[in-house]
Amino acid sequence: MRERGMTRRRVLGIGGALGLTAATGLSTAAALARRPSITGAELRSAVPLPPPFQAPLPIPSVLKPVSTTGGADRYEITQREASAEILPGVKTPLWTYEGAFPGPTIESRRGRPVTVTHRNELPVPTVVHLHGGRTPAASDGYPTDLVLPQGWHDATMHTGHGMQGMHDPRALVTKLTRAYTFPLDQRPTLLWYHDHRMDFTAPAIWRGLAGMHIVRDDAEDALGLPAGPRELPLMIADRAFAADGTLVYPSLDPTLRVRPGVREPYFAGVLGDVILVNGAPWPVHEADAARYRLRILNASNARHYELEAVTDDGRRLGLVQIGADQGLLATPVTHQSLPIAPAERYDVVVDFSGVPVGSLVRMVNQLGSGRTRDVMAFRIARGATDDSRVPRTLSTDLPAWRRPDAVRVRDFAFRAGQMHGGHGWLIGGLPFDPARSDVAARLGDVEVWRVVADVHHPVHLHLVGFRVLSRGGRPPLPHDAGLKDTVSLRPGEAVEIITRFDGYRGRYLFHCHNAEHEDMGMMANLEII
Known part of the structure; x- marks a missing residue:
């Protein structure tokens, strides 16, 4: 799937508001990098929406095993x-x-x-x-x-x-x-x-x-990180609602039985106007004035977020990143704002100890507007003792792959194109076909992949984690730290990643995790041999 040069294609209408001339490739797409991180079109709810920060944050139940015998x-x-x-x-x-x-x-x-x-x-x-x-x-x-x-x-x-x-x-x-x-x-x-x-x-x-x-x-x-009730899993997802409370989604076949895909305005991705966290709209959580560990997952189909924790007086609290998609970082990285694409996870610690009791800390999305700017809030309910800590060294088992270790370099272009007579999303100019072999990697080999995008594409590899080596020929960004399995490409951006294909042989995938792109062809086969 090495890119073999640009071919001129007609202008594609993407997401209603976004147009891209695929033929001009990176020169046109690079101009889009200055636009907000939105690829898709937003559905509008027809039911009255509640005010923010009224619903308590639900914590999903922990499933009990039916058996724990035999070491499993x-x-x-x-x-x-x-x-x-x-x-x-x-x-x-x-x-x-x-x-x-x-x-x-x-x-x-x-x-x-x-x-x-x-x-x-x-x-x-x-x-x-x-x-x-x-x-x-x-x-x-x-x-x-x-x-x-x-x-x-x-x-x-x-x-x-x-x-x-x-x-x-x-x-x-x-x-x-x-x-x-x-x-x-x-x-x-x-x-x-x-x-x-x-x-x-x-x-x-x-x-x-x-x-x-x-x-x-x-x-x-043993690290002493915030735990128990001060460790919160947060699944963020956007949705839209019809007047009768049903979820709105622009499927071509609402039965989801025969015809896949969405109506043309939503070709680039489906966005909702209601932000849910753990299934509740704009929830609030009563918190101690102490450190909290937030396990954040963006489970949205297409919406990107740039999260900030903002106090009543406008201060931004530090988001201390301790982990990425595939576990703990070597050392903490502190952010004032944290971008998170669909399917990415970030493990962060926020310290509420300096926030007055009774005040609110809002988690906001700098990429949102109107109601989608708010995500959730923490109401500081009480003072508290706190024996948690964020150690300077978090992990020593991160892989040390280096560029010279790679046995090969592969190039992949993630771009819109024509597929079966209609619009699609392609990898290397091809739509997904389970009968085709796209990449065969030998078990144990280290490879460098260079991936390039036309619009926003969160690229996910199954089976393996990887490290980000570069963005646009420059060093990785601070939020690229650690071991990842999903990397967010911005319009016109090229990213290099390095990984070792270990674990198991067999047929796997790599694909865009904008779920609408994935459904409309943007997947490829990865065979570990």
């Missing part, structure tokens, strides 16, 4: 339709894991295997991907590895853009249930699980199929 933990999750009161006094139908949005959190120990048996009681096939997991290929959630619901007889169903009605001979299809096995032989971090069905990932996540999975170990526990 076993869980069971039912995927089913449910309804919840997300907006006050309004019931919203959802697709859920265990009847909740977000789904229940799974907490694991490093190196202790977990098996999660999913039962699909939804009206369509599903696939589960543990995002950020070092997972054998058979349990990674490849998009055609479907779990069929009861009564779904056509395993060779038309799956849309990538499949063109073809049967994937390597697909691992099961009926009603599937057991996913996760060895979790990896650094402690916040992972998340979500639907990954071919061509329909975006609307399935939008309807509620997302949950968190935390991996811990003894070394991290």
Whole structure:
């Protein structure tokens, strides 16, 4: 997929408001880098929206294992339709894991295997991907590895853009249930699980199929970081609501059975006008005047955030980053604002000890406007003692890959283009096809990948973590620190990453995690041989 030169293409209308001449490549796209981090179009809710900072912040329940014998933990999750009161006094139908949005959190120990048996009681096939997991290929959630619901007889169903009605001979299809096995032989971090069905990932996540999975170990526990009630998992996601409380989404086929994709104005991504944190709109959390550890996940389909913690008197509190997608940094990095793209996770500590009791600290999104500028708030409810700390050295087990270690360099262009007679999103000029081999990497090899974007693309690699080597030929940005599995490319930007393809052999993916881009072709196969 090495880029072989620019070819002139016609102007594509992207997201209604954004136009890009793909042919002029980086010269045109670079001008877009000065624009806000928005790729997509926003849906407007038709139901009255509540004022901010009224709903208490929910904390997702921690799922209990059904068995802990034999050195492994076993869980069971039912995927089913449910309804919840997300907006006050309004019931919203959802697709859920265990009847909740977000789904229940799974907490694991490093190196202790977990098996999660999913039962699909939804009206369509599903696939589960543990995002950020070092997972054998058979349990990674490849998009055609479907779990069929009861009564779904056509395993060779038309799956849309990538499949063109073809049967994937390597697909691992099961009926009603599937057991996913996760060895979790990896650094402690916040992972998340979500639907990954071919061509329909975006609307399935939008309807509620997302949950968190935390991996811990003894070394991290011994650091003295904020813990217990002062450690908060925060899943941020935007949505929009119809007048009757249902979720609005511009699917071409609202049944999500046959025709994938969204209406033309939302081609570049679907944005909502309501910001949810752990499933509540603009919530507030009563906090001690102490340090808090915030495990932040951007589970939005397409919305980017630039987060700041702002006090009543306008001061910005430091966001002390201690971890990235794939676990702890070597040393802390302090930010005044923190950009976070879809699927990225940041582990940060915020110190409320200097904030007067009774005041409010707002978490705001500098990329938002109107109601989407607010995210959530902390009300400092009481003074408190605090024996937590943020040590100067957080981790010593980060990989030390260097550029000379790489056995090859690969180039990939993430760009809009024509696909099957319509608009699509392409990697190296090609839409996703499960029957095609795109990249074959040898187990144990170190490689450098250079990826370039036309508009905003959060690029995710399955199986492995990576380090960011450069952005636009310059050193990485402060928020690029540590080991990542998703990197946010800005318009016209080229990023270099380095990784070692270890863990397991088999068929994996890399793709854009703007979920609408992913559904419209922006995935490719990664074969570990």
